[in-house]
Amino acid sequence: MNKKQALPWDNPRFHNWIAVGRACQVMGLSLARALQPLDIKPPHLDILINLFRTPGISQQDLADKLLVGRSNLSMLLPQLEKRGLLIRSSDPQDRRVLRLELTAEGTELTQEAIAIQTALIDRTMKTASTDECNLVGEVMTRIIRELTKPDVAEAQDAETGTNIGANRKA
Numbered sequence: 001m002n003k004k005q006a007l008p009w010d011n012p013r014f015h016n017w018i019a020v021g022r023a024c025q026v027m028g029l030s031l032a033r034a035l036q037p038l039d040i041k042p043p044h045l046d047i048l049i050n051l052f053r054t055p056g057i058s059q060q061d062l063a064d065k066l067l068v069g070r071s072n073l074s075m076l077l078p079q080l081e082k083r084g085l086l087i088r089s090s091d092p093q094d095r096r097v098l099r100l101e102l103t104a105e106g107t108e109l110t111q112e113a114i115a116i117q118t119a120l121i122d123r124t125m126k127t128a129s130t131d132e133c134n135l136v137g138e139v140m141t142r143i144i145r146e147l148t149k150p151d152v153a154e155a156q157d158a159e160t161g162t163n164i165g166a167n168r169k170a
Contacts (some may be wrong), residue, residue: 020140027120027124028042030120030124031045031116031117031120034116034117034119034120035113035116035117038109038112038113038116040109040113043076044076044079044080045110045113045117046066047062047066047073047076047077047080047086048080048085048086048102048106048109048110048113049110049113049114050062050065050066051086051100051101051102051106051110052102052107052110052111052114055101055102056099056100056101057099057100058091058097058098058099058100059073059074059077059088059097059098059099059100060097062100077100080106083105084103084105084106085102085103085105085106085109085110086100086101086102086103086106087100087101087103088100089101
């Protein structure tokens with residue numbers, strides 16, 4: 001970085017992005033603390049809520065939905081299964097596919113956890129007006145859309161399978 005370039009933390013966008021990141025981290029820590037009495041962690045809650053909303057979802061579809069690899073999910077699912085919160089069963093149409101469902105105990109625990117999470121979200125978001133909350137949601141949606149767009153440098157030529165950005169000079 002030369003002396004004429006501004007430092008990143010002097011840029012309001014950088015400063016605001018750091019605030020968003022910190023808010024996300026603090027929310028994650030607060031949720032983890034709030035869930036301790038239920039003996040679950042936020043990644044467990046993500047799984048439980050998705051099974052609550054989509055009973056019978058496949059293990060692969062759940063991994064895709066949570067943006068995690070199957071190996072990460074494979075470490076968490078046995079913990080929840082051992083506690084009697086979910087069951088995994090083979091799909092009758094395709095034995096290679098595992099379907100996931102909550103047990104009655106899993107459903108009850110999930111509902112308790114959702115109440116805890118909702119109370120935390122309400123407490124957090126009451127610091128802003130409804131219009132401000134909607135604006136935050138709209139901006140975060142645009143950011144997600146931007147960050148999930150295929151990068152030109154990573155794009156693949158469909159016919160040749162070559163990396164389009166591979167010929168660019170660094």
